[in-house]
Amino acid sequence: MEYNGKHYEIKIWQGELLNSVIAIDTETTYGSFTETPDLVTFQAFDGVSPIYVRNTDVLDFLKLHKKHTWLFANASFDLDVLEKAVGWNFYEQIDNNGVYDVLIMYCLYHLATMGSVPFQYSLAKITHQFFGIELSKDNEIRTRFDQFQNQKIEEIPKEFLEYGAKDVIATYEAFIKLNKLINELGSASCLSHQIQLAGSIALNRVYKNGIGFDHESSKEYLNNIYKEMEICQDILATYGWARGVKGAKDLFNQVIVNEELTNLPLTSEGDFSSKEEDLKHYKNNRFIKTYLKYIGLEKSTTFIRELTGNRVHPRYNVIRNTGRTSCSKPNFQQLPREGGIRNLFKAKKGHTFIITDYSSIELSTLAQTVYDRYGSSIMREKINSGADLHKYYASVLFNVSEESVVKWQRQAAKAANFGFPGGLGIETFIKFAKGYDIELTYDEASNMKKTWFNAFPEMKEYLQGEVGHVWTRSGRLRANTTFCAEKNTPFQGMAADGAKVALWNLTKAGFTIVGFVHDEIICEVPLNEVEFKKKQMEKIMIDSMQIVVPDVKIAVESTISERYCK
Template sequence: MTRIPSLALRLIQTPKDLEAALPLLARERLVGLDLETTGLDPHQDRIRLLSLALPQAGEVLLVDLFRLPGALEGIRPFLEAGEGALLVGHNLAFDLGFLMARGLFPSGRRLWDTGLAQQVLRALPRMPALKDLLPVDKSLQVSDWGGELSQRQLEYAARDAVAVLVLYKEQIAEARERNLVRALALEMRALPAVAWMRVMGVPFDPKAWSLQMEEALAEAERALKRLARFEDGLFQGSLNWNSPKQALEALRRHGIAVSGTREEDLAPYRHHPLVEALLDYREAQKRVSAFGERWLEHLHPKTGRIHPEWKQIGAETGRMACARPNLQQVPRDATRRAFRAPEGRVLVKADYSQIELRLAAALAPDSVMAEAFRKGEDLHTLTASRVLGKPGEAVTREDRQLAKALNFGLIYGMGAESLRQYALTGYGVALSPEEASRLREAFFQLYPGLRAWHRRTPQGEVEVETLMGRKRRTSRFTEKLNTPVQGSGADGLKLALGLLYERRHEVPGAFPVLAVHDEVVVEAPAERADEALAWVRGVMVEAMERVMARAPLPVPVEVEAGVYRDWGFTPWEPSR
């Protein structure tokens, strides 16, 4: 079992105590950092203790911020310096949130989060607790940190700050051995940006939200009235369309021979008026249940904004996740009007254009797809034109929908039958088994580099990695293909967030509020809208190009960006 050493405790409660301790910080190469707070909310709760473990000095500084509230200003130069000791902690996004809410912004190049590091080392979608990695007693974590501090509380606070240093040494040794240092450095650079995003929060208009929910309820009612025409006295006139069993009977009664009522079961009949009304009803009901009035509970009483829990690593691929609430699930429709910038401010929304296809072309490599991107061609039009044997100018909207199903479905090795289901449920394109097989073959003839990539993928369990060196073991064929692509996309997005944080002084008053898959949204002062637009677009292109440069065949990166009053729904126009 790993042994956690004991260091002497030095309680800092007076200016003189702090003045005597500050010179010790400059001599350290590693410093363990931990906060004890009166609660979990950086905007309403207080920091009681700042613990700094100094292994060279053999001491842990315990700075009592109740007794010495100005101590953070004295420690600011040490925390914010671009160079100096590596600051090591566990789940540092929590600690950084409290520090940032008080105006302190540590450098991402001097951070090491042992929780994030463990996720990278083990390809974990969730951060393990410190007590799951080391023998630490967390029973005092929820004790009263607002009153008189006991000796046990002081020892507890010190032990957490020391424990992370032990874990860091184990982690960095393994990272060097397994060539994961680059991937870890990337996560640590992104860490303060993610904490910054969380503490700043997302602008939200509760009145606009309520109006959207009222409209969803009205849509559900209108759909129910359309469904009423098909009830025909079933279930004594009290047919419940929310019941799959009753809905199935009604569908069959009207000659719709389906085995179930899932969306994929209904997709072949989506143009039948009964199925169309049922799908519309379910969509409206989903909006109400998933994005109803309960979302207003997430509105912060002090800031008037939503402060979701961003999970920097929320999947084995390295992609981010979001919770309480999950903003990554908000549909791309009028619902986003409620995420509205305050008066005098704007939202800059920027998306990586077709980044998974670009990364697949770069990784495979596939010279045909890469050349299309270099020429600025529309890849969906190109695919449709070639597989259907028609000139590009003759490609219809329906043809492009088919091409999207081929492009996005087949890059990860989808079979003909899976392609049929994917095309139908995702794009409304019905294919016979023969058509699916023929189109699949035509696709891989068009893009032979993709076929070669799929064929040389080894069988059995293997270790795959992203362009930045993030690793994952898997035996599933699709994961062997999508992990390098989606993981590299996540790496590029995180590097962009890190660069935005490091260059935050270039556009004063601007900060990221959302990171959703391949999209970043930044809030900025309206008078700096053009600056912010160029800043965000430039940083995102630069970051992904750095990642893409490590691929066998680099492909151009394109970012589509605009300035809006809300989350990409209402364009912003400067006042004349």
């Protein structure tokens, strides 16, 4: 077989020990992505020859090479296939840093050099970018391996064997290249690869587990929403505005003029803003109130109107620019709190949800970040003493005792504690605070920031300067950062890393995780095991986060419910 100007002989494994670094790939049956497929072929490459391993010998191969370094392109897929095929438990190898995924390495390297995680990536793209090789992904071959499920390797056509062999060679060469490039950046943790790998495996299990969905109730829910939308449409029509008609933007502008709401901000095109954050200050106006309600109802339908069946399987992406995850089909991480949509997701019969979230986790990771840099932190001291940070800052801001702080004062402090750490300027913070129903003048916002620095003096130093890139505590690098991204990434990324460690450790402990929302993990457990599982889950989540946040107290809160309700 010819590949990249070299000749390779495809061999069948005869029990020999391979070199210490081995690329592994599997070809499988083709079916639903929510089910782990059956193994058809297993191929490996150690830098010498591509080797096929008979299915009856796969377990022996894995045992012989368990202390070797294994390389994959999509490890979460292949490892699940191997676990199903031969019962191989790979947890120890993950924990010992013995498994690498070149797709994750590529994402982390792209983030470290370009400042973003690529929207699309694949082994074929990596191979083309680094080596100028077009790696065939012919569906006529890729999706037809299942026809050879019970055949001997010697009987599989040459073009299919070469397809698998080229993939495993490409995986090996991609690792060698990426490992060299990442080492040159100076990261001792391969840019946090192990955490992302563990997170990707756990999130793949979450995807396959899915979460129960009350499809019958969703039909009734949607019908009620559509009825409310029709009522809103009728009201809006009396003002001369309708959704989806030609010139709708001009009609909106005219209504704003007629209603004497011309203080609304203008867009770059000169139209009146239709953003919720701008319109909500005019909610006393009937048109605006109805318009916002209509847009909100319309948005709420997008999350569930295409869902079918009694179990849905949101897809998770393990790494975005900040280090956080993302979700799609549906975006479970962005479900509206209002309107009852969350209540449509339910535990299966005889089970319930344990919904556990970290308490103000990004303040804890912020405190760890500044403590690492400067050796001290008032924020860390307050958290570790059990203080309510929002009450503490409110007491400083309004010059009252913490016991005397009232709800609106704490809300104002909350806006500051969550807004200022990311480097928000005064004008931006004024807009940000409106999301907490706090209206501020420029002078009031300026005073809040000054007082915030007095309450947490370490933050003034933290928010000074800009270098255009930033490292996280776990060794991940983000290049080409803006000022706000440079300040946000260390503590947002730390919280995300800790949550991924928790997902991994819960997976190893046998929990059925059915949902993940940044700082919140949802597990489905039998009703007769709730109390024990709740304590176990909380301990695992706290201990996992403390791995990346060792000097700041971590707390969690749990809710037990047969419906998703947080």
